[in-house]
Amino acid sequence: MLILGVESSCDETGLALYDSDAGLLAHALHSQVAMHQEYGGVVPELASRDHIRRVIPLAREVLAQAGRELNALDAVAFTEGPGLAGALLVGAAFAKSLAFALGVPAVGIHHLEGHLLSPLLSKRPPAFPFVALLVSGGHTQLMRVTGVGNYELLGETQDDAAGEAFDKTAKLLGLDYPGGPAVSKLAESGRPGRFKLPRPMIGSNDLEFSFSGLKTAVMLLARSQPGDAATHADIARAFQDAVVDVLVAKCMSALQRTSLERLVVAGGVGANRQLRAGLDAAAARQGFEVFYPELELCTDNGAMIAFAAALRWKGGLPKPDTTFSVRPRWELSLAG
Amino acid sequence: MNFAAIETATEWCSVALWRDGEILSLERRAGNRQGEFVLPMLETLFRRANLGMADLDAIAFGAGPGAFTGLRIACGVAQGLAFSRNLPVIGVSTLEATAEESGAARVVVALDARMHEVYYSAYEKRDGGWLAALPETCVAPEMAEIPPGAGWIGCGNGFSVYADRLGPRLAGRLERIAPELRPSASAVARLAAPRLAAGEGLDAALATPHYIRDKIALTSSEQGKGK
Ligand SMILES: Nc1ncnc2c1ncn2[C@@H]1O[C@H](COP(=O)(O)OP(=O)(O)OP(=O)(O)O)[C@@H](O)[C@H]1O
Numbered sequence: 001m002l003i004l005g006v007e008s009s010c011d012e013t014g015l016a017l018y019d020s021d022a023g024l025l026a027h028a029l030h031s032q033v034a035m036h037q038e039y040g041g042v043v044p045e046l047a048s049r050d051h052i053r054r055v056i057p058l059a060r061e062v063l064a065q066a067g068r069e070l071n072a073l074d075a076v077a078f079t080e081g082p083g084l085a086g087a088l089l090v091g092a093a094f095a096k097s098l099a100f101a102l103g104v105p106a107v108g109i110h111h112l113e114g115h116l117l118s119p120l121l122s123k124r125p126p127a128f129p130f131v132a133l134l135v136s137g138g139h140t141q142l143m144r145v146t147g148v149g150n151y152e153l154l155g156e157t158q159d160d161a162a163g164e165a166f167d168k169t170a171k172l173l174g175l176d177y178p179g180g181p182a183v184s185k186l187a188e189s190g191r192p193g194r195f196k197l198p199r200p201m202i203g204s205n206d207l208e209f210s211f212s213g214l215k216t217a218v219m220l221l222a223r224s225q226p227g228d229a230a231t232h233a234d235i236a237r238a239f240q241d242a243v244v245d246v247l248v249a250k251c252m253s254a255l256q257r258t259s260l261e262r263l264v265v266a267g268g269v270g271a272n273r274q275l276r277a278g279l280d281a282a283a284a285r286q287g288f289e290v291f292y293p294e295l296e297l298c299t300d301n302g303a304m305i306a307f308a309a310a311l312r313w314k315g316g317l318p319k320p321d322t323t324f325s326v327r328p329r330w331e332l333s334l335a336g
Numbered sequence: 337m338n339f340a341a342i343e344t345a346t347e348w349c350s351v352a353l354w355r356d357g358e359i360l361s362l363e364r365r366a367g368n369r370q371g372e373f374v375l376p377m378l379e380t381l382f383r384r385a386n387l388g389m390a391d392l393d394a395i396a397f398g399a400g401p402g403a404f405t406g407l408r409i410a411c412g413v414a415q416g417l418a419f420s421r422n423l424p425v426i427g428v429s430t431l432e433a434t435a436e437e438s439g440a441a442r443v444v445v446a447l448d449a450r451m452h453e454v455y456y457s458a459y460e461k462r463d464g465g466w467l468a469a470l471p472e473t474c475v476a477p478e479m480a481e482i483p484p485g486a487g488w489i490g491c492g493n494g495f496s497v498y499a500d501r502l503g504p505r506l507a508g509r510l511e512r513i514a515p516e517l518r519p520s521a522s523a524v525a526r527l528a529a530p531r532l533a534a535g536e537g538l539d540a541a542l543a544t545p546h547y548i549r550d551k552i553a554l555t556s557s558e559q560g561k562g563k
Contacts, residue, residue: 038555039553048404052544055415086405088411089371093412094412097412097415099416101419145532322375324371
C-alpha cells in the first residue's frame with residue numbers, strides 16, 4: 001500500500017511517501033520558522049499562505065526521490081487536526097482533491113496519533129503496549145497505548161505545554177523564536193545548581209502537569225538577576241532542569257501505575273538531549289525501556305501521517321469520501 | 337476544450353464544468369463549510385456531463401480577493417485536481433467574475449471585505465473582454481476611487497452592506513445598483529476559457545490566491561513601536 005502523507009497543521013509543511021512493504025520511501029519538509037521569527041511567533045494567516053505555496057513542490061520532491069508515479073498511490077493521508085484551522089484546510093483541500101482526481105481515498109489523521117506512532121518508524125521500534133509521552137509546542141500528555149487506535153489519556157498539562165514553556169522562556173531571555181532548541185543550547189553551557197526553580201506538580205499524586213507557574217518563576221528570576229550571558233545560561237539551565245525533572249518523574253510514575261515497561265517519547269521537546277539523558281538514566285535504574293523517533297521525525301512531518309494511515313488502514317482502506325473539513329480542536333482519545 | 341471551475345471566495349460554493357463551450361454549473365450557500373460541498377458538487381457535475389477527470393484539459397478557480405480561507409479552498413482544490421494529471425491552472429479575479437455576472441458594460445464591483453472595507457474595482461466591456469477601469473483594491477467605502485464618467489452599474493454585496501457610504505461616494509456615477517450579484521464559477525469559466533485557449537494556464541504549483549489584503553500582522557519591532 002503506497003500512501004502520500006500531507007502535514008500542514010502548524011508551521012511546517014511536510015510531505016512523505018510510505019509503502020507498507022518497503023517502508024518510508026521519502027519525506028520532505030519546509031519549515032516556516034524563519035518567516036515567523038520576525039513576528040515573535042506563528043502568525044496563523046501567514047502559515048496558511050505559505051503552506052499553499054509549498055505543497056506541490058514538496059509532493060514532487062518526494063515522488064522524485066522515491067521514483068514513484070502519482071497513479072501508483074493507494075491513498076492520500078492528511079492531518080485533519082488538531083492545529084490551526086486555516087493551515088489544516090490547505091492540506092485537506094489539496095489531499096482530498098488529489099485523491100478524488102486519482103480515484104483513491106483520502107484519510108484524515110490525528111496529528112498526535114502521527115507523533116505517537118512515529119517511534120515505530122525507527123530502527124528499534126517499540127512493541128505495544130506502551131506509555132507515550134507527547135511533548136510538543138501545543139501538548140504535554142501521557143497516554144496508555146495498547147494498539148493502533150487505542151489511546152487512553154492518563155494525564156496532561158493543565159495550562160502551558162512544555163514546548164510552550166521553552167518558547168516563552170526563550171522570549172524572556174531574549175532568544176529567537178522558536179525557543180526550544182535555543183534554550184536547550186544555552187542551558188548546556190549553564191551551571192546546574194546556581195538557581196533553583198520550582199518543579200510544578202511533581203509531588204501531585206497524579207499524572208497532570210503545569211508549566212505556566214514555571215514561566216512566571218523564570219520571569220521573576222531573570223528580572224532580579226543581572227542580564228549577563230553567564231547568568232542567562234544558568235537560568236536556562238535551572239529552567240531545563242526543572243522541566244526535565246518533572247517530565248521524568250511523571251513518566252516513571254505513569255509506568256509504575258500502568259505496570260507497563262516501555263515508554264515512547266514523541267513531539268518536538270522529545271529532541272531535547274537533557275530530557276533524553278534523564279529518561280534513559282531513570283529507565284535504566286528502574287528497568288524500563290525508552291523509545292524515541294528518529295531525530296528528524298521529532299517535529300512535525302508528513303512521514304508520521306502517511307505511516308499512521310498505513311497502520312490504521314492495514315486491513316483495508318475506507319471508501320473514498322469527497323467531503324472535507326478539519327478539526328482544529330480534537331481529543332486523541334476520541335479519534336480511536 | 338473541457339475544464340472545471342471553482343469559486344468559493346464568498347459564502348457561496350459554486351462549481352462549473354465547461355464542456356466545449358457549454359457550461360454546467362451548481363451552487364449553494366455554504367457559509368464557511370465549502371469543503372463539505374465542493375468536491376461532491378463537482379462529482380455531480382461530472383456525472384451529469386458524463387465526463388471524468390481524464391477528459392479535462394485544465395482547472396480554473398476564482399483567485400480572489402475574498403475570504404482568505406475560501407480563496408485557499410478554491411486554490412487548494414484546483415491544485416489537487418490539476419496536480420493529479422499535470423493540468424494547467426488559471427486563477428480568475430473574483431471581482432471580474434462579479435462584473436461578468438452583471439451582463440452590463442460598465443461595472444463597479446464592491447464586495448464586503450469586513451473590517452469596514454470593500455474589495456473594489458471597476459471594469460468596462462471592450463471587444464468582448466473586460467478592461468480594468470480602476471485597479472483592484474481593498475479600501476474603506478468612503479475612500480473608494482470614483483470611476484470616470486457615468487452610466488456605471490454597482491455590483492456586489494458591498495453596495496448593500498455599505499450602502500450609506502458607497503452610495504454618496506459614487507453619487508451621479510451609478511445608473512443603478514445590483515448588490516445581489518455575486519461571483520460564480522460559471523462566470524469564472526467564461527473568463528477563463530479564452531485565456532486557457534491562449535495558453536495562459538500555469539503549472540499547478542504556481543496557482544496562488546490573490547489576497548490584496550497583505551499586511552496581516554505586525555513584526556516584533558513594529559509591535560514594539562506601537563507600545
Ligand atoms: N531541543 C529542544 N528542547 C526543547 N524543546 C524543543 C527542542 N526542539 C524543539 N523544541 C520545542 O518543540 C516544539 C515544537 O515541537 P512540534 O513541532 O512537535 O510541536 P508543535 O507543532 O509546536 O505543536 P503540536 O505538535 O502539539 O501541535 C516547540 O515548542 C520547540 O520549542
